[in-house]
Amino acid sequence: SDAGQRVVLPLLRGRGETRIDRLVLSPRDVDHVGGAAALLGAMPVAEVMSSLDGDHALLAKATTHVRCEAGQSWAWDEVRFDVLHPARTDYERRLKPNAVSCVLRISGARHTALLTGDIEREQELALVAALGPALRSNLLIVPHHGSRSSSTAEFLDAVQPQVAVFQAGYRNRFGHPAADVVSRYADRGISTLDSAACGAFAWPQTRVEAAPCLRDSSRRYWRHDAGEHGAD
Numbered sequence: 545s546d547a548g549q550r551v552v553l554p555l556l557r558g559r560g561e562t563r564i565d566r567l568v569l570s571p572r573d574v575d576h577v578g579g580a581a582a583l584l585g586a587m588p589v590a591e592v593m594s595s596l597d598g599d600h601a602l603l604a605k606a607t608t609h610v611r612c613e614a615g616q617s618w619a620w621d622e623v624r625f626d627v628l629h630p631a632r633t634d635y636e637r638r639l640k641p642n643a644v645s646c647v648l649r650i651s652g653a654r655h656t657a658l659l660t661g662d663i664e665r666e667q668e669l670a671l672v673a674a675l676g677p678a679l680r681s682n683l684l685i686v687p688h689h690g691s692r693s694s695s696t697a698e699f700l701d702a703v704q705p706q707v708a709v710f711q712a713g714y715r716n717r718f719g720h721p722a723a724d725v726v727s728r729y730a731d732r733g734i735s736t737l738d739s740a741a742c743g744a745f746a747w748p749q750t751r752v753e754a755a756p757c758l759r760d761s762s763r764r765y766w767r768h769d770a771g772e773h774g775a776d
Contacts, residue, residue: 548579553586563587565620569594569602570612570646570661577602595630595644611635612646624651628675629667642688643667649681657683657747658703664688668699676702683747684708684734690721700732707735714740 556564567589569577577596583589584605592606603609610616616627629647630639645661658681663671668687671679684705687694689712708729712720721738729736737745743759 546579546582548582549586552579552583556587561587564589566591566593568592568612568646568648569596571641571644572596572600573641573662576661581605593646595635595641595646612648622653625649626651628679629663629671647671649679655683655747656681657685658705659685660687660694662688662691662694664691664693665696668694668696672698672702679703682706686710686721686725686729688720689716689718690725691718692722692725695725695728697728700728700734704732705734707737709742709745710736710738712738712740716740 564583564587567580567583569580569592571577572595577594580602584592584602589607591608591610592603593610593612594600594603595612596603612627612630614627614629614631618625626649627646628649630644634644642662642664643666645663645667647661647663647667648659650657650659658679664687679699679702681703682705684703684707686708687699690710710721710726712718726736737757739745741759742757744757746756746758746761
């Protein structure tokens with residue numbers, strides 16, 4: 545059992561989806577791609593975009609594979625998608641998987657979201673140097689789950705998100721998100737959400753800062769508040 549089978553597939557089926565046009569996977573670590581095999585085996589996937597090594601087992605299940613590279617872009621339903629990282633030369637440098645995470649910016653009429661994978665300090669500073677204020681986004685999926693190796697001051701000052709989402713498991717063994725990283729967001733007045741306490745996060749069509757946490761809005765009687773019992 546994995547999150548692809550337990551969470552993503554039921555969500556897609558509940559929405560009446562019968563195929564995936566593009567599945568973006570990055571980086572190769574199991575906490576990012578562990579549910580992909582279930583998706584690839586359960587419904588048609590027109591294309592996989594990733595920074596995976598060419599011999600990765602998942603790619604054998606893909607009908608079409610495209611390596612993500614900075615400069616790629618497409619638009620669906622008046623929503624624009626831009627790949628900001630990695631550069632083609634980054635693959636030639638044989639960097640570790642985190643360093644070649646696909647960074648994707650999604651821009652709609654009202655909001656822009658920045659999905660960062662597990663990029664770290666070097667990649668953040670390279671993005672700031674290349675794009676500067678163009679990185680600005682309403683919503684930021686926090687780099688590397690809130691690890692101390694990411695969320696540099698320079699990067700946060702360039703992105704200037706209204707809301708930042710920390711994707712980290714409840715009581716995870718890495719201690720994500722790090723307390724000093726959380727403080728860095730708080731010092732800038734950035735609202736933060738933690739997936740362990742928030743559950744699923746719904747991106748609203750109006751004010752991003754008013755986004756609901758489904759653990760609160762669709763609460764079940766068997767769920768305790770992670771914040772209440774996190775220090776047992």
